[in-house]
Amino acid sequence: MRKIVLNAPVDVLSGAETLGVLSDWISTDQRMKLVVTAYSEFYVKAQTDSEFMKIMQSADLVTPDGVSVLAAVKYAERVGGMGVIGRLAQGLRVGGEILSGKVGRSVTGVWLFENLTKMAEKEGWKIFLLGGWDNVSEKTARMLLKRFPKLKLNYDAGETRVGTDEATNKRVIEKINQFAPDILFVSYNPIKQEKWLAKYQNVLKAKIGIGVGGTFDEYAGKVKKAPVWMEKMGLKWLWRVLTEPKRIGRIMKAVFVFPWLVYRNR
Numbered sequence: 001m002r003k004i005v006l007n008a009p010v011d012v013l014s015g016a017e018t019l020g021v022l023s024d025w026i027s028t029d030q031r032m033k034l035v036v037t038a039y040s041e042f043y044v045k046a047q048t049d050s051e052f053m054k055i056m057q058s059a060d061l062v063t064p065d066g067v068s069v070l071a072a073v074k075y076a077e078r079v080g081g082m083g084v085i086g087r088l089a090q091g092l093r094v095g096g097e098i099l100s101g102k103v104g105r106s107v108t109g110v111w112l113f114e115n116l117t118k119m120a121e122k123e124g125w126k127i128f129l130l131g132g133w134d135n136v137s138e139k140t141a142r143m144l145l146k147r148f149p150k151l152k153l154n155y156d157a158g159e160t161r162v163g164t165d166e167a168t169n170k171r172v173i174e175k176i177n178q179f180a181p182d183i184l185f186v187s188y189n190p191i192k193q194e195k196w197l198a199k200y201q202n203v204l205k206a207k208i209g210i211g212v213g214g215t216f217d218e219y220a221g222k223v224k225k226a227p228v229w230m231e232k233m234g235l236k237w238l239w240r241v242l243t244e245p246k247r248i249g250r251i252m253k254a255v256f257v258f259p260w261l262v263y264r265n266r
Contacts, residue, residue, distance in 0.1 A: 003073045006043045006265055008056040010064050012073060018063060018107050019115060025060075026125060026182045026207045034059045034197055035210040037109035039066040040258035045191055047261065052191055055198045063107040070106060072262045109212035113219065116183055121148035128181035128206065129155035130172065131188045132216040140216040154179045158188070177205040184209045187216045 001012050013021070025033050036042070036059045046053040056062060064070050120127050127144075129137040141155040158172050176184060184206040186193045193211035201209065 002062075003076075005069060005072045005076070006047060006261055008038075008043055008046050008053060009059070009062050010038060010069055010073060011062050012064065012070065013107065015105065015107050015111060015115070018061070018112070019119065021061060022112075022116065022183075022208060023119070023123070026123075030207070032184070032197075032201050032204050032206045033061065033208045034194075034201055035061045035063065035112075035208060036194055037063050037065040037107070037112065037210065037212060038069060039064075040068045040072075041190065043069070043072075044257050044261065049191075052195065055194055058198075059194075063109075063112065065108045066106050068258060072258070076262070076265075109210070109215045110218050112210065113185060113212055113215045117144055117148065117151065120183065121151045124152065125182040126152040126154075126179060128176055128179055128184045129153070129216065130176070130184065130186045131158045131193065136216045136220050137187065139220045143220060154181070173200060173203060177203075180205045182207045185212050185215070186210065187212050187214070189213075 002009050003012050036056055038056065042056065046056055117127060129141055131137060135157055137155045137157055141153055144151055144153060156172055156175055184204065186197055186209065188196065190213045197209040197211060
């Protein structure tokens with residue numbers, strides 16, 4: 001079910017429903033479907049980046065990559081017509097539901113990656129990994145093949161110049177199209193990866209294109225995963241602050257600016 005947060009969409013589906021939609025898309029012959037795994041920072045960025053806003057609005061599927069996005073949906077549905085005191089009270093209520101793990105389950109890029117690669121071996125789907133730093137796509141590919149020996153897999157580091165250096169860009173696109181994957185996972189910086197996928201959506205010969213941010217790093221063990229209990233309580237941001245303090249600026253924007261914008265918008 002598609003909902004709207006700060007004028008951008010989010011598709012509130014369970015994990016099983018999301019996998020079902022993606023599986024149906026792979027079974028049909030069509031142009032590449034664009035999937036955005038959107039966390040709160042995406043919605044903040046879209047307020048000042050009209051190009052990115054249009055990409056989110058036109059995406060075929062936008063999954064809630066974090067409970068804060070689900071919380072924003074729940075808050076917006078409850079506060080229609082309420083005054084300031086009522087909105088504040090509902091904000092506190094939703095905050096309590098986040099901490100108690102009752103706001104819903106997010107469908108993150110990491111979760112999709114782990115489940116789709118598992119399904120791919122069974123279904124015979126072809127997977128392509130693009131991007132990441134320090135050849136992490138190659139390391140991730142080796143780990144996947146060790147776990148799923150029959151998986152049809154290809155990869156390319158893509159280099160940091162993809163999207164700006166035309167020769168590199170052309171080489172990468174040709175490699176992807178020759179392989180013609182069912183699922184193309186792109187791990188560049190968030191938002192850059194979505195813009196690249198959207199720009200070449202009608203050129204890339206893949207069934208589905210998904211931007212997955214730092215997923216390869218998590219899968220390959222370069223970044224420690226947050227404990228499950230912290231994810232359920234919406235505290236993955238705190239784990240990131242503790243383990244990757246250099247990201248504090250981005251994290252604070254997502255943690256404080258996003259809820260303020262949601263409150264002000266209502």
